[in-house]
Amino acid sequence: MNQHTLSMRLERVAAHVPAGARLADIGSDHGYLPVALMRRGAISAAVAGEVALTPFRAAQRTVRENDLEQRITVRMASGLAAIEPGDGITAISICGMGGETIRDILEAGKAQLSGRERLILQPNGGEQPLRQWLMQHDYRIVTEELLRENRFYYEIIVAERDGPVAYSPEELYFGPLQMLGRSQVFLSKWQHILRHKQQTLTSFAQARQAVPEEKVQETAQQAKWISELLSQA
Protein backbone atom coordinates (compact mmCIF):
# COMPACT_ATOMS: atom_id res chain seq x y z
CA MET A 1 0.00 0.00 0.00
CA ASN A 2 1.18 3.53 -0.75
CA GLN A 3 -0.12 6.88 -1.95
CA HIS A 4 -0.79 5.40 -5.41
CA THR A 5 -2.30 2.07 -4.48
CA LEU A 6 -4.48 2.02 -1.40
CA SER A 7 -5.53 -1.18 0.33
CA MET A 8 -9.02 -2.33 -0.65
CA ARG A 9 -10.14 -1.14 2.80
CA LEU A 10 -8.87 2.42 2.31
CA GLU A 11 -10.07 2.37 -1.30
CA ARG A 12 -13.62 1.75 -0.04
CA VAL A 13 -13.20 4.51 2.56
CA ALA A 14 -12.02 6.83 -0.23
CA ALA A 15 -15.19 6.06 -2.21
CA HIS A 16 -17.31 7.68 0.53
CA VAL A 17 -15.39 10.97 0.62
CA PRO A 18 -17.52 13.49 -1.30
CA ALA A 19 -15.95 14.94 -4.45
CA GLY A 20 -14.20 18.23 -3.73
CA ALA A 21 -14.29 17.69 0.05
CA ARG A 22 -12.02 19.42 2.49
CA LEU A 23 -10.96 16.31 4.37
CA ALA A 24 -9.54 15.85 7.85
CA ASP A 25 -7.96 12.39 8.10
CA ILE A 26 -7.43 11.73 11.79
CA GLY A 27 -4.84 9.08 12.65
CA SER A 28 -3.50 9.36 9.13
CA ASP A 29 -0.32 7.34 9.70
CA HIS A 30 1.60 7.64 6.39
CA GLY A 31 -0.97 10.06 5.03
CA TYR A 32 -1.77 7.69 2.16
CA LEU A 33 -5.50 8.38 2.12
CA PRO A 34 -5.43 12.20 1.76
CA VAL A 35 -2.43 12.06 -0.58
CA ALA A 36 -4.04 9.46 -2.87
CA LEU A 37 -7.30 11.44 -2.95
CA MET A 38 -5.49 14.70 -3.70
CA ARG A 39 -3.38 13.11 -6.45
CA ARG A 40 -6.62 11.93 -8.08
CA GLY A 41 -8.13 15.42 -7.83
CA ALA A 42 -10.91 13.98 -5.68
CA ILE A 43 -10.59 16.48 -2.78
CA SER A 44 -9.73 20.16 -2.63
CA ALA A 45 -7.79 20.35 0.66
CA ALA A 46 -6.85 18.13 3.56
CA VAL A 47 -5.52 18.01 7.06
CA ALA A 48 -3.68 14.87 8.14
CA GLY A 49 -3.72 14.56 11.94
CA GLU A 50 -1.39 12.29 13.88
CA VAL A 51 -0.82 11.91 17.59
CA ALA A 52 2.45 9.95 17.35
CA LEU A 53 5.76 11.29 16.12
CA THR A 54 6.86 8.49 13.76
CA PRO A 55 3.61 8.41 11.72
CA PHE A 56 3.44 12.23 11.84
CA ARG A 57 6.88 12.37 10.21
CA ALA A 58 5.87 9.66 7.73
CA ALA A 59 2.80 11.70 6.73
CA GLN A 60 4.95 14.84 6.34
CA ARG A 61 7.30 12.88 4.09
CA THR A 62 4.51 11.50 1.90
CA VAL A 63 3.04 14.98 1.49
CA ARG A 64 6.44 16.52 0.72
CA GLU A 65 7.43 13.82 -1.77
CA ASN A 66 4.21 14.43 -3.65
CA ASP A 67 4.65 18.21 -3.65
CA LEU A 68 1.36 18.67 -1.85
CA GLU A 69 2.41 20.93 1.06
CA GLN A 70 0.17 23.71 -0.28
CA ARG A 71 -2.91 21.48 -0.23
CA ILE A 72 -2.37 19.08 2.68
CA THR A 73 -1.46 20.27 6.16
CA VAL A 74 0.03 17.68 8.48
CA ARG A 75 -0.54 18.42 12.16
CA MET A 76 0.60 16.61 15.25
CA ALA A 77 -2.39 16.58 17.56
CA SER A 78 -4.70 14.18 19.33
CA GLY A 79 -7.95 13.51 17.55
CA LEU A 80 -10.03 16.42 16.29
CA ALA A 81 -7.64 18.94 17.87
CA ALA A 82 -5.85 18.69 14.51
CA ILE A 83 -8.73 20.66 12.97
CA GLU A 84 -8.65 24.47 13.05
CA PRO A 85 -11.71 26.67 12.41
CA GLY A 86 -10.20 28.16 9.24
CA ASP A 87 -9.79 24.71 7.64
CA GLY A 88 -13.42 24.62 6.56
CA ILE A 89 -13.47 20.84 6.89
CA THR A 90 -16.43 19.11 5.19
CA ALA A 91 -15.50 15.44 5.77
CA ILE A 92 -13.65 13.62 8.53
CA SER A 93 -12.18 10.15 8.16
CA ILE A 94 -11.06 8.16 11.20
CA CYS A 95 -9.91 4.71 10.15
CA GLY A 96 -8.05 1.66 11.34
CA MET A 97 -8.67 2.05 15.08
CA GLY A 98 -10.99 0.36 17.54
CA GLY A 99 -14.56 1.65 17.58
CA GLU A 100 -14.20 2.74 21.20
CA THR A 101 -11.12 4.79 20.31
CA ILE A 102 -12.99 6.46 17.43
CA ARG A 103 -15.90 7.15 19.78
CA ASP A 104 -13.54 8.66 22.37
CA ILE A 105 -11.95 10.87 19.68
CA LEU A 106 -15.40 12.11 18.60
CA GLU A 107 -16.50 12.65 22.21
CA ALA A 108 -13.33 14.52 23.18
CA GLY A 109 -13.49 16.67 20.06
CA LYS A 110 -17.21 17.29 19.68
CA ALA A 111 -16.71 21.04 20.19
CA GLN A 112 -14.72 20.98 16.91
CA LEU A 113 -17.62 19.46 14.98
CA SER A 114 -19.90 21.89 13.18
CA GLY A 115 -22.35 19.11 12.41
CA ARG A 116 -22.04 19.69 8.67
CA GLU A 117 -19.12 17.31 8.20
CA ARG A 118 -19.68 13.84 6.82
CA LEU A 119 -18.02 11.27 9.09
CA ILE A 120 -16.38 8.31 7.37
CA LEU A 121 -15.40 5.85 10.08
CA GLN A 122 -13.68 2.52 9.72
CA PRO A 123 -13.58 0.85 13.12
CA ASN A 124 -11.71 -2.38 13.79
CA GLY A 125 -14.21 -3.87 16.22
CA GLY A 126 -16.22 -1.91 18.79
CA GLU A 127 -18.83 -0.90 16.22
CA GLN A 128 -21.71 -1.07 18.71
CA PRO A 129 -20.43 1.63 21.12
CA LEU A 130 -19.49 3.78 18.13
CA ARG A 131 -23.01 3.53 16.65
CA GLN A 132 -24.40 4.29 20.11
CA TRP A 133 -22.40 7.52 20.24
CA LEU A 134 -23.53 8.47 16.74
CA MET A 135 -27.18 7.95 17.66
CA GLN A 136 -26.82 9.87 20.93
CA HIS A 137 -25.38 12.79 18.99
CA ASP A 138 -28.04 12.85 16.25
CA TYR A 139 -25.92 11.25 13.54
CA ARG A 140 -27.81 9.18 11.01
CA ILE A 141 -25.92 6.26 9.48
CA VAL A 142 -26.26 6.97 5.76
CA THR A 143 -24.12 4.13 4.41
CA GLU A 144 -22.54 1.03 5.85
CA GLU A 145 -20.15 -1.31 4.19
CA LEU A 146 -18.51 -4.52 5.25
CA LEU A 147 -15.57 -6.01 3.43
CA ARG A 148 -13.13 -8.81 3.93
CA GLU A 149 -9.45 -8.34 3.20
CA ASN A 150 -6.60 -10.62 4.30
CA ARG A 151 -9.01 -12.74 6.37
CA PHE A 152 -10.20 -9.73 8.40
CA TYR A 153 -13.63 -8.15 8.28
CA TYR A 154 -13.71 -4.37 8.10
CA GLU A 155 -16.72 -2.14 8.62
CA ILE A 156 -17.14 1.32 7.18
CA ILE A 157 -19.76 3.56 8.75
CA VAL A 158 -20.70 6.82 7.05
CA ALA A 159 -22.75 9.22 9.17
CA GLU A 160 -24.24 12.69 8.88
CA ARG A 161 -25.82 14.83 11.58
CA ASP A 162 -29.44 15.21 10.56
CA GLY A 163 -31.14 13.30 13.41
CA PRO A 164 -32.58 12.63 15.95
CA VAL A 165 -32.51 8.96 15.04
CA ALA A 166 -33.53 5.91 17.03
CA TYR A 167 -31.83 2.57 16.46
CA SER A 168 -32.84 -0.62 18.27
CA PRO A 169 -30.26 -2.52 20.35
CA GLU A 170 -29.99 -5.07 17.50
CA GLU A 171 -29.46 -2.31 14.92
CA LEU A 172 -26.69 -0.85 17.05
CA TYR A 173 -25.12 -4.28 17.30
CA PHE A 174 -25.35 -5.39 13.66
CA GLY A 175 -25.60 -2.06 11.86
CA PRO A 176 -29.05 -0.85 10.72
CA LEU A 177 -28.28 -0.84 7.00
CA GLN A 178 -26.27 -4.03 7.05
CA MET A 179 -29.22 -5.77 8.68
CA LEU A 180 -31.39 -4.69 5.77
CA GLY A 181 -28.85 -5.53 3.07
CA ARG A 182 -27.89 -8.99 4.45
CA SER A 183 -24.95 -9.33 2.05
CA GLN A 184 -23.09 -12.63 1.83
CA VAL A 185 -20.05 -11.17 3.59
CA PHE A 186 -22.30 -9.87 6.39
CA LEU A 187 -23.86 -13.32 6.91
CA SER A 188 -20.42 -14.99 6.82
CA LYS A 189 -19.10 -12.58 9.42
CA TRP A 190 -21.96 -13.29 11.82
CA GLN A 191 -21.76 -17.08 11.26
CA HIS A 192 -18.13 -16.80 12.26
CA ILE A 193 -18.93 -14.69 15.35
CA LEU A 194 -21.77 -17.02 16.38
CA ARG A 195 -19.38 -19.99 16.46
CA HIS A 196 -17.05 -17.93 18.62
CA LYS A 197 -19.85 -16.86 21.01
CA GLN A 198 -20.99 -20.47 21.38
CA GLN A 199 -17.45 -21.56 22.24
CA THR A 200 -17.26 -18.71 24.76
CA LEU A 201 -20.51 -19.77 26.41
CA THR A 202 -19.26 -23.38 26.64
CA SER A 203 -16.01 -22.21 28.23
CA PHE A 204 -17.99 -20.03 30.69
CA ALA A 205 -20.01 -23.10 31.71
CA GLN A 206 -16.83 -25.14 32.25
CA ALA A 207 -14.85 -22.39 33.99
CA ARG A 208 -13.55 -23.26 37.44
CA GLN A 209 -14.09 -19.73 38.67
CA ALA A 210 -17.55 -18.24 38.26
CA VAL A 211 -17.84 -15.82 35.35
CA PRO A 212 -19.83 -12.68 36.27
CA GLU A 213 -23.52 -13.32 35.52
CA GLU A 214 -23.75 -10.05 33.60
CA LYS A 215 -21.03 -11.20 31.19
CA VAL A 216 -22.75 -14.57 30.66
CA GLN A 217 -26.10 -12.87 30.04
CA GLU A 218 -24.60 -10.39 27.59
CA THR A 219 -22.89 -13.13 25.58
CA ALA A 220 -26.04 -15.29 25.62
CA GLN A 221 -28.14 -12.33 24.43
CA GLN A 222 -25.74 -11.65 21.57
CA ALA A 223 -25.68 -15.33 20.55
CA LYS A 224 -29.51 -15.30 20.54
CA TRP A 225 -29.63 -12.18 18.36
CA ILE A 226 -27.14 -13.67 15.91
CA SER A 227 -29.02 -17.00 15.73
CA GLU A 228 -32.26 -15.11 15.05
CA LEU A 229 -30.59 -12.96 12.42
CA LEU A 230 -29.17 -15.98 10.62
CA SER A 231 -32.38 -17.97 10.81
CA GLN A 232 -34.40 -15.28 9.00
CA ALA A 233 -35.11 -16.28 5.43
Ligand SMILES: C[S@@+](CC[C@H](N)C(=O)[O-])C[C@H]1O[C@@H](n2cnc3c(N)ncnc32)[C@H](O)[C@@H]1O
Ligand atom coordinates in the same frame (compact mmCIF):
# COMPACT_ATOMS: atom_id res chain seq x y z
C1 LIG B 1 -3.53 1.54 12.58
S1 LIG B 1 -3.19 3.18 12.16
C2 LIG B 1 -4.37 3.48 10.89
C3 LIG B 1 -3.83 4.40 9.83
C4 LIG B 1 -4.81 4.77 8.73
N1 LIG B 1 -5.86 5.65 9.23
C5 LIG B 1 -5.40 3.53 8.11
O1 LIG B 1 -6.60 3.30 8.30
O2 LIG B 1 -4.68 2.79 7.44
C6 LIG B 1 -3.82 4.14 13.48
C7 LIG B 1 -3.15 5.50 13.58
O3 LIG B 1 -3.95 6.31 14.40
C8 LIG B 1 -3.09 7.10 15.19
N2 LIG B 1 -3.89 7.56 16.35
C9 LIG B 1 -4.34 6.82 17.38
N3 LIG B 1 -5.02 7.59 18.24
C10 LIG B 1 -5.00 8.85 17.74
C11 LIG B 1 -5.51 10.08 18.17
N4 LIG B 1 -6.19 10.21 19.31
N5 LIG B 1 -5.30 11.18 17.40
C12 LIG B 1 -4.61 11.07 16.24
N6 LIG B 1 -4.09 9.93 15.79
C13 LIG B 1 -4.28 8.83 16.52
C14 LIG B 1 -1.93 6.20 15.52
O4 LIG B 1 -0.78 6.94 15.85
C15 LIG B 1 -1.77 5.42 14.18
O5 LIG B 1 -0.85 6.05 13.32
